[in-house]
Amino acid sequence: MFRPFLHQHFVYAQFEVAQRIRIVTMVASPLCHKLSYQPTRVPEVVEYTRGFSSRPCTPAANSTVTPIFHWQETAEPQKVVYQNEKEPKQACIDGEMWPPIFEAENVRSARKMIPRDDDVFVCTYPKCGTTWIQHICSQLLSANYNPGSGKELSQTSPMIERMGAEYADKLQSPRLLKTHFAYYNCPKSDTAKYIFAARNPKDCLTSYYFHNKNFKIYDWANGKFDDFFNLFCSNNIAFGDYFDHLMSWLPQVGKPNVLFLKYEDMLEDLETAVVKIGEFIGGEAAAKVRDPETLAHIVAESRIDAMKKDQTRWFPGSALHTQTFIRKGTKGDWLNYFSKDQSDRIDEICRSRFVDTIAANWWKEDMAWSCLPEISITSPSGEEETIDSSGNCSSDEGFMSEEFDDMPSVSRRPSNAQHLDVPLYRGQGSGRRGSMDTSVTFGSVWTNLQKLQLSQMQNEQESL
Secondary structure (H helix, E strand, C coil): CHHHHHHHHHHHHHHHHHHHHHHHHHHHHHHHCCCCCCCCCCCCCCCCCCCECCCCCCCCCCCCCCCCCCCCCECCCCEEEECCCCCCCEEEECCEEECCCCCHHHHHHHHHCCCCCCCEEEEECCCCCHHHHHHHHHHHHCCCCCCCCCCCHHHHCCEHHHHCHHHHHCCCCCCEEEECCCHHHCCCCCCCEEEEEECCHHHHHHHHHHHHHHEHHHCCCCCCHHHHHHHHHCCCCCCCCHHHHHHHHHHHCCCCCEEEEEHHHHHHCHHHHHHHHHHHHCCHHHHHHHCHHHHHHHHHHCCHHHHCCCHHHCCCCCCCECCCCCCCCCCCHHHHCCCHHHHHHHHHHHHHHHCCCCCCCCCCCCCCHHHCCCEEEECCCCCEEEECCCCCECCCCHHHHHHHHCCCCCCCCHHHHCCCCCCCHHHCCCCCCCCCCCCCCCHHHHHHHHHHHHHHHHHHHHHC
8 A cells, every 4th residue: 555655755756866966966066176076977968057158169069079078158267277186287168178377268269269361270189299290380481480589489389279369369470370179179261271180199198198297387297107098098188088189170181271190101201291281381381392402401400309409499498397398209109108908998999989980090000019029138048039019938948938927928018117227137227118229118028037037047056
């Protein structure tokens, strides 16, 4: 008799609790960042009904980005600077993540700015060759380009979301403008030129990790790679999600006013990349790349080694960063920091996001874990041995094969050995990370092998 009654009240109670949780979440979520707490993202876009304009600042419903919890633009710009444990300091502006020094007014004005017909936009995700391309374009567009005191590249070719539309409006044409906007936020024009560049996500992640460690604004000098890796994969990082950014630009590749470049192609053949950029911009820029002497000079000035000199050209002094802005400018550095599981995780994200797109096979070889080089060593008896990317040793010696079989395979980046500082066998130095020299790159492998070798030598000496 009472069972239906109790069941009915239980159902109503469940519904009421769910409704209250939803209301509390909607009201409290805008305050969560300020309280250094982030709510679990929900699979729907929460629509607000009060205090918001009709134009969303986040992806449109028909974009390639999976909808997530976000704010929409309010009458007054919203900016909350926060820093959770193990994370770089960041700012949340209208629900999007930005560096803490960015201002809401500038970000908003940059979205709404009207491009000029001769504007050239350099459009990238961070650490995908932005400064490199800016430097090339500046030489092509300006007759007296000489970055330095008071004319740093960050000022002559500003990031529009950092400096705002008002600052950009004061620049003379043709303007060279930098942006990390995804396509849906980027100012659009059928006549302006857009240079979009992309980079292997594993190398991008690695470089972006050091960027966050070395830039003072993030207050993250002691940040850990594993923590940053998780941020990168969870779309909880300044400038947003790498994969969302790339997917937003893919449909634009092939349009007459969009030039697509790959970071790795520029490393392999810089001269061809400079010619492509010059011909794409046209006019005086095209004339410069058609002149052999001028082209050779631009290529020489744009090589990574040349750009590493006098790095105050890119930013005013060292007010923002603790170390050099251009760290390596190479490819494959991710191999020094990723674990096998982390490599597999990025591979899986790429497979799911890039399926049936032109990006599906862009970095197939560059991202392969199997591209780890073989390591050659010399055993105490003088026989040469090799270790392949799976951790297998070619030695026929019983002591090495038996003991090495008990060791874990090469499944962890060499950073695990960075604090050991144990000199390697035959005096190659410590096994610290950061060098692509096979004698020192894979510190964890070298350290373990070294211990085995020294142990064997000691045993042989004791037996004599």
